[in-house]
Amino acid sequence: MWSNLLKEPALDIGLNIEKENDLINLAQYYSNAKLRSSIDELIKENFAKMNIPTKNHILLAQLPITTFWTTNYDKLIEKGLESQNKNPFVKTTDQHLRITNGSFDAIVYKLHGDVDKPEEAVITRNDYEEFGYYNRKLFRQVL
Secondary structure: OOHHHHHHHHHHHHOOOOHOOOHHHHHHHHHHHHHHHHHHHHHHHHHHHOOOOOHHHHHHHHHOOEEEEOOOOOOOOHHHHHHHHOEEEEEEOOOOOHHOOOOOOEEEEEEEOOOOOOHHHHOOHHHHHEEEEEEOOOHHHOO
């Protein structure tokens, strides 16, 4: 998925995605060359259209699981849960971790962010280096 996401950006900055094995740094190079908002737009364009859960997402939702952890930006776990009439509570920030709301059937922890807030996504080298120090400190402690 990452190589598909970053194929055009790689070409845009003169790199061949087939020869790049460090996609985190590639995302960083692109962000440096074009601005972070360019990466954010890519995330929105590629993940917002992923709205039909796969068979595996539905199977996961049918299990007696109430806690899901993912690094994916898409909403496929949430959509799978909803297809089984389950109400997911998505947590992407430290503020969300502090909320205890009993009106949900499952919690989905999205460690690297969500398509709805791509500016908070963990995708570049800087994002990974700052993860847990400036953002998502409680996520890091939980892990």
